Amino acid sequence: MSDQNPVFIPGPTNIPDRLRHAMNVQTSDHRAPNFVDLLAPLLDDLKKVFKTTTGTVITFPASGTGGWEAAITNTLSPGDKVLVARYGMFSHRWIDLCERHGLDVEVMECEWGTGAPAERFATRLAADTDHAVKAVLVTHNETATGVVSDIAAIRQAMDACAHPAMLYVDCVSSLGSMDFRMDEWGVDLAVSGSQKGFMLTTGMAIVGVSEKALAACETATCPRCFFDFRDMAGANAKGGYPYTPPIQLLFGLRESLDMLLGEGLENVYARHYRIAEGVRRAVAAWGMTLCAKTPDLYSDSVSAIYVPQGFDSTALTDFAFDEYGVSFGVGLGEMAGKAFRIGHLGSLTDVMALSGIAAIEMAMKDLGYPITLGSGVAAAQDYYRLTRKGATLKEAA
Ligand SMILES: *Cc1c(COP(=O)(O)O)cnc(C)c1O
Numbered sequence: 001m002s003d004q005n006p007v008f009i010p011g012p013t014n015i016p017d018r019l020r021h022a023m024n025v026q027t028s029d030h031r032a033p034n035f036v037d038l039l040a041p042l043l044d045d046l047k048k049v050f051k052t053t054t055g056t057v058i059t060f061p062a063s064g065t066g067g068w069e070a071a072i073t074n075t076l077s078p079g080d081k082v083l084v085a086r087y088g089m090f091s092h093r094w095i096d097l098c099e100r101h102g103l104d105v106e107v108m109e110c111e112w113g114t115g116a117p118a119e120r121f122a123t124r125l126a127a128d129t130d131h132a133v134k135a136v137l138v139t140h141n142e143t144a145t146g147v148v149s150d151i152a153a154i155r156q157a158m159d160a161c162a163h164p165a166m167l168y169v170d171c172v173s174s175l176g177s178m179d180f181r182m183d184e185w186g187v188d189l190a191v192s193g194s195q196k197g198f199m200l201t202t203g204m205a206i207v208g209v210s211e212k213a214l215a216a217c218e219t220a221t222c223p224r225c226f227f228d229f230r231d232m233a234g235a236n237a238k239g240g241y242p243y244t245p246p247i248q249l250l251f252g253l254r255e256s257l258d259m260l261l262g263e264g265l266e267n268v269y270a271r272h273y274r275i276a277e278g279v280r281r282a283v284a285a286w287g288m289t290l291c292a293k294t295p296d297l298y299s300d301s302v303s304a305i306y307v308p309q310g311f312d313s314t315a316l317t318d319f320a321f322d323e324y325g326v327s328f329g330v331g332l333g334e335m336a337g338k339a340f341r342i343g344h345l346g347s348l349t350d351v352m353a354l355s356g357i358a359a360i361e362m363a364m365k366d367l368g369y370p371i372t373l374g375s376g377v378a379a380a381q382d383y384y385r386l387t388r389k390g391a392t393l394k395e396a397a
Pocket of ligand 1: 065
């Protein structure tokens with residue numbers, strides 16, 4: 001029966017029944033004249049989620065990592081200088097990908113638990129008077145540490161010195177869960193995937209591409225074929241796909257967009273904040289600390305939580321899985337053994353979140369953690385009770 005439990009990993013996320021049903025369809029012909037009726041509105045609605053009107057959305061059958069590779073290879077050439085801050089496992093993996101493509105990667109090392117350092121970017125870019133830096137890479141939501149970065153501040157740092165570099169943002173674990181504004185923040189490449197905020201199976205990379213980035217395809221010389229934006233954008237413009245699309249996933253995406261846009265993006269963000277805040281109240285009640293250093297860095301899609309000295313976070317997540325049939329995120333990279341993660345994005349309610357908080361609390365108690373059983377659950381219950389739709393001021397007092 002434990003296969004009925006929700007997962008609390010930050011992707012792939014729980015797939016609501018509505019989306020599972022939408023994907024459970026017979027094959028349909030992607031060369032048929034009516035394929036465009038599915039594809040064209042999908043690409044339009046994706047633009048709403050990215051909050052872009054001037055950009056193009058390009059999808060590939062791939063995971064999010066494929067989206068990174070597409071963003072890099074379509075717009076840059078070997079030897080190009082890129083500036084990137086490392087503050088977690090995902091920003092680290094992006095650096096690795098750039099290095100393997102022969103880019104000249106300049107890394108700003110940052111303490112894990114902090115976010116993209118806007119002032120350091122400002123100083124470095126202002127000093128780059130001959131504009132050697134071609135790209136600035138930022139992970140919006142660092143899933144390893146539960147840290148969200150201020151993309152508007154990075155854009156400001158670039159604009160302050162009128163730097164022409166393009167801005168690349170990994171929004172894999174934030175898009176469709178947390179506020180993201182491609183046009184307003186001047187993002188040139190926004191990389192996401194199907195299995196996080198979109199609540200679908202893994203298998204589609206979803207990339208927002210600005211006009212400037214699309215134009216860069218003409219001069220960029222990194223080798224690419226499967227991921228060539230021009231093939232995909234060209235075929236999409238004619239209502240088709242350059243190769244076989246993951247058709248069931250497209251049907252799922254149709255339904256996912258109906259869910260997200262039907263709920264309203266601002267309501268989706270508010271729901272994520274509320275669920276995340278309940279988790280954070282539980283963490284505080286346990287007397288434990290988040291990896292994210294300050295409240296402005298708290299991610300609403302994942303919380304990374306340090307375990308007390310002398311405890312092993314991997315033993316905790318293994319135990320929760322073995323004994324209670326519930327998955328939590330392990331500590332990644334520098335956080336291995338030191339922190340576990342509660343993923344709280346996608347298809348989740350306050351009631352589901354309480355079950356996760358209760359399960360990890362039991363596992364911690366079983367393993368001798370210095371916590372009071374029920375303390376985290378009660379803190380979250382109080383928060384959810386008092387912030388529910390019909391809560392009155394009298395109850396809150
Ligand atoms: C999940 C994730 C990715 C992509 O991972 P895939 O497994 O390739 O889909 C990239 N960046 C961040 C921040 C992520 O959370």
